[in-house]
Amino acid sequence: QVQLVESGGGLVQAGGSLRLSCSASGRTSSPFTMGWFRQAPGKEREFVARIYWSTGRTDYADAVKDRFTISRDTAKNTVYVQMNSLKPEDTAVYYCYSNPLAGTRTWGQGIQVTVSS
Secondary structure (H helix, E strand, O other): OEEEEEEOOEEEEOOOOEEEEEEEEEOOOOOOEEEEEEEOOOOOOEEEEEEEOOOOOEEEOOOOOOOEEEEEEOOOOEEEEEEOOOOHHHOEEEEEEEEOOOOOOEEOOOEEEEEEO
16 A cells, blocks of 8 residues: 655745655555645645656646646655745645556645745
């Protein structure tokens, strides 16, 4: 079973940047994809970004395209999202996930990102 731990969240002003990290441990094997969802208070959890592990190909939600960049470190079993030009509407709990080739998705515990006006 994979365990995922996020780090790097916090409070920033609008226009600022944060970099979130998500490290995988346990009985890990190379995932199919890893990525990020987020959930703001009173809203549904929404997709943010994903990266295909074997190729590094990426996908982004329209709301974060051109501002967020997802990347991976295969040696460290870690996925990152660099978040630039942050907006108050980016305020949410951000959840890392890992999708295996077969089996169920694993979620991290979530990490708070707060962007002040």
